[in-house]
Amino acid sequence: MAVGSGDLGTLHIVDGVRIGTASAGIKKPGRIDTVVFELTEGSAVAGVFTLNAFCAAPVTLSKKHLAAASPRYLLINTGNANAGTGAIGLADAVASCVALATEVSVTPEQVLPFSTGVIGEKLPVDKLIAALPASIKSLSADGWERAANGIMTTDTRPKATSRQIQIDGRTITVTGISKGAGMIKPNMATMLGYVATDAAIAPDMLQGMLDIAADASFNRITIDGDTSTNDSCILVATGRAGGDLLSVSEGPIFEALQAVFNEVFLELAHAIVRDGEGATKFVAVEVAGAKDVSEALKVAYAVAESPLVKTALFASDPNWGRILAAIGRAGVDALDVSTLTVHLGDVLITENGGRAASYTEAAGAAVMKQSEITISINLNRGQHSETVWTTDFSYDYVKINAEYRS
Amino acid sequence: MAVGSGDLGTLHIVDGVRIGTASAGIKKPGRIDTVVFELTEGSAVAGVFTLNAFCAAPVTLSKKHLAAASPRYLLINTGNANAGTGAIGLADAVASCVALATEVSVTPEQVLPFSTGVIGEKLPVDKLIAALPASIKSLSADGWERAANGIMTTDTRPKATSRQIQIDGRTITVTGISKGAGMIKPNMATMLGYVATDAAIAPDMLQGMLDIAADASFNRITIDGDTSTNDSCILVATGRAGGDLLSVSEGPIFEALQAVFNEVFLELAHAIVRDGEGATKFVAVEVAGAKDVSEALKVAYAVAESPLVKTALFASDPNWGRILAAIGRAGVDALDVSTLTVHLGDVLITENGGRAASYTEAAGAAVMKQSEITISINLNRGQHSETVWTTDFSYDYVKINAEYRS
Structure with a gap:
């Protein structure tokens, strides 16, 4: 009963990003509920997270890891939010990062975990860990649509969009996915968003650009006034398109990139509203x-x-x-x-x-x-x-x- | 689908208060939609009103009249809120007060008007005025239950309660009615409440006692977070029970009266929640x-x-x-x-x-x-x-x- 066509269009690959998916059987057997993003070495990563005081264990851990190291992997599960789970929840989130890090030979701090689903139940972390080899085996650059499907909960359809612009004769790609259908409220919601570009952007710059884009999009939508414990939004810049590293927040290149980010974020945010729980308008x-x-x-x-x-x-x-x-x-x-x-x-x-x-x-x-x-x-x-x-x-x-x- | 029994119990008459009802056909033909309270001369009257900036014309007028004169009549209609109706709405509210005042030989300022129902449509004031003679003809001391029925809109059942206490060998009665089922939110809602006692209380004192009782009851309930344009709550003290005029907010008589007001208001407020729109809990x-x-x-x-x-x-x-x-x-x-x-x-x-x-x-x-x-x-x-x-x-x-x- 979502509003509008929901056609995803062409989802361009983003050089430097590979995506794997698997079924861990966290809530329902056979459903794709595990998504792994692999980010090429040297990628800049920025994040914004829920302001809910009861933030989920993976949110706490993602913030900590993001501050401590350069992320190489994003690990997302649906079916369980790992929120309101206290010390055990945090231990489970750590265990999932350690397991993935071991599998791919990075440090646990280089893995950012994300969970969405029911609040207050223990994450079946053994199931999640058991699905990691299959997720990694399926890593490929064209996994965006699978990922958009894989992060859905009460969503009735996947949400994704992609843009290409020309900067100094280079093609710059921006592709992103989002999920969320209820509990959507300013300052993030049960909302996950992952956007990547192959542009070269300094990490500090990237955080500022993400803040601007998220504030005008994900922080301007509301379904029911509830704010989730798990909202997270990540922007990745792999730099693989080449060109000079963007490090000043002015000039035509900055403006062109900020504009395309704003456009992509707004479309992803609108897609969440269009698929709002029970929405007819x-x-x-x-x-x-x-x-x-x-x-x-x-x-x-x-x-x-x-x-x-x-x-x-x-x-x-x-x-x-x-x-x-x-x-x-x-x-x-x-x-x-x-x-x-x-x-x-x-x-x-x-x-x-x-x-x-x-x-x-x-x-x-x-x-x-x-x-x-x-x-x-x-x-x-x-x-x-x-x-x-x-x-x-x-x-x-x-x-x-x-x-x-x- | 209301919660609890809804049994009104015995509604004791309040000496000095008579109530009349009639059908003006404001929204539906044949439905009782007009209620008139007649208050004996010398009654003290206190009121609290919605804080909504779009307050209805009758709210504006009731506040003005309450400040200008000692009320002798309350005129309530359902079926139309006379809110968002601009200058015409105010003129209609004035016209209804003038008509009732003429009929019963008081000044228009001695009439307080109240409306509840659909917002933004013109009040069919001619119909309301035409029903006034019948309302007045039916004035009687035992009209409380009819009044409780007469002020209902989406309410599924009438709301009323009554208490008697002994003070210095005198029986003091407190009887009240309320209405409201949705748009209920702190600082009043589409909520009307009328409570009367035969105790003798100075007007200034009465306002303070109403503020305390309303704050702990009507201002602590919420159905949907919406605040109405029309909320009004009136407390009347006729003094007909005799005894000294209460004029200090301390001592056993003050405490006994405040306690019984608090009890009556809380029960009337709870009755609104129990009958909240679609409520099952x-x-x-x-x-x-x-x-x-x-x-x-x-x-x-x-x-x-x-x-x-x-x-x-x-x-x-x-x-x-x-x-x-x-x-x-x-x-x-x-x-x-x-x-x-x-x-x-x-x-x-x-x-x-x-x-x-x-x-x-x-x-x-x-x-x-x-x-x-x-x-x-x-x-x-x-x-x-x-x-x-x-x-x-x-x-x-x-x-x-x-x-x-x-």
């Missing part, structure tokens, strides 16, 4: 005329996360009063409701503190019937704009989340 | 060991409003990892997850940052099957405790809210 909430970014985001999230707005979206009901109520409770200081405007698509629905004189129910209903909807709010009190993306709230959201563990 | 989230009230409430609301926790409650699934994830994202500064504990009923589910050693799925499942559940979280970092009450998130919540306007 893809909804952009744009807030303009805010005094600052925080104010714009407050209003955008109040609307995007209101269960009453989301159920109205599911029903294709232009119940714009619920949008007003959400704006009104967003906590904006001294909000003057008489000067703000709200558009549903290009239909003006609110002005002067009430329904717009020109508004008709038929016009509102025509917009609400579409599967992609933009709600535009202009607070008319400042210069700042922000957009967040979300979905509607359907019977299937409840069904998926009420039955997830069974 | 009545859930208390208790947070202890917090550094301050704000921290305790942050954690309690993060858990109580998490769609993932709420769908797990609906499924009777002891998916305690979702509770941990909600605590972890509540925004508590430097939260040490290794020292907090979580109980589901009397079953310890979390300690040392993970699943409790003593926990079994069977024990957790046994608690989750109950229709009344307490989630107790001890942050073990301070002395403050707070409790909020909520419900689960069911198919019917989506159904009710997706179909509300049709």
Whole structure:
């Protein structure tokens, strides 16, 4: 029931990255649930991680390893989040890194572990370790689509995208995958993202570029306001395309690369929203005329996360009063409701503190019937704009989340 | 599908209060949708109102009238919230007060108007005015149950309670009604509450007592995190029981009255949660060991409003990892997850940052099957405790809210 075509297009290989997949039988026998990325020596790696205080053991360990060494392998399992598992969970995550490191002759610190799935159950680490030889055996440069499938949990379809740009006569490739369908909320969610480029970028630079791209994409989407314990997003630059190492955050090469990262990240983030649990609508909430970014985001999230707005979206009901109520409770200081405007698509629905004189129910209903909807709010009190993306709230959201563990 | 018996018990009359009801056909023909309270001359009246910036016209007007005069009548309609209706909405609310005032020979400022129902549609004020003579004709002291029925919208059953206590040999009565089923959130919600006593209390005192009682009850419940444009809660003291006028906030009489108000308000607030839209569970989230009230409430609301926790409650699934994830994202500064504990009923589910050693799925499942559940979280970092009450998130919540306007 995802929104939009979901066509992955051509996924270009990224020179210096090989991907292997296997079935460890962590939750269901036979399902691909283990993915290994091999990164060529000298790759720069940057990461952003969940802010949830109950972060999962692999998140703790990935952050530690990333600070200590240059990563050569990423090890991802689905079916079990290894979160809320205390000291045993951390020991299990360490054991999986040690096992992979031994298999491929690197140090354990050069392996970054990632887990997603049910929270609070012990990771069946023996099963995961047993699947490592098969994962390594299947390493190949064209494994992106297999990986996109391999990291899915309640996702109904794989998420991946790829771009090529020309810089100084060289072709630069950026390819990435993502997963996540519920528990999606700013500052990451049960969301995993892996993006790689063959451009040559200094590690410090790469972290800054990842921060910018993630902030404008993965940190601007919300399905249900819940933030996961396991969110992680990794950006790799192998340098195999050659050329000078990018080490300053200005100039046309920096700008071209940042732009393509932003594009790829936004597409991967949107793919998560389009496949939001039970989603039947893809909804952009744009807030303009805010005094600052925080104010714009407050209003955008109040609307995007209101269960009453989301159920109205599911029903294709232009119940714009619920949008007003959400704006009104967003906590904006001294909000003057008489000067703000709200558009549903290009239909003006609110002005002067009430329904717009020109508004008709038929016009509102025509917009609400579409599967992609933009709600535009202009607070008319400042210069700042922000957009967040979300979905509607359907019977299937409840069904998926009420039955997830069974 | 409400939780608990819903038996109203005996609703004692409150000397000095008469209640009339009528059908104005505001939304559906034949349904009782108009309620009038008549308060004897000299009654003290206190009110608390929604903090939503898009507050409804009747809220604006009630606040103004309450500040300007001693109320003699309360006029309540369902079927239309008269919210998001701009200048016309305010004119309609004024017109309804003028009409009632003319009919009963008081000033318009002595009428407080209240509306609940669909937001953003013009109030059919002519219909409401036409129903006033019938409302007035039916005024009687025993109208509490009719009123409880008359203020319902998506409520599945009326909400009312009554208490009598002895003070200095006099019988003091406190009787109240409430309504509200969705859009329930701290700082009021689509929630109306009317409580009256025949005790003699000075108006200023009464406002303070209402603030205390409302803060510990109506401001501690949440169904979906949405705050309504129309919430209002009124406390009336007619003084007809005689005795000295209470004018100091200390001593045994003050304490006895505050205690009975707190009890009545809490029962009315709980009744709203028990009848929450689509509710199959009545859930208390208790947070202890917090550094301050704000921290305790942050954690309690993060858990109580998490769609993932709420769908797990609906499924009777002891998916305690979702509770941990909600605590972890509540925004508590430097939260040490290794020292907090979580109980589901009397079953310890979390300690040392993970699943409790003593926990079994069977024990957790046994608690989750109950229709009344307490989630107790001890942050073990301070002395403050707070409790909020909520419900689960069911198919019917989506159904009710997706179909509300049709």
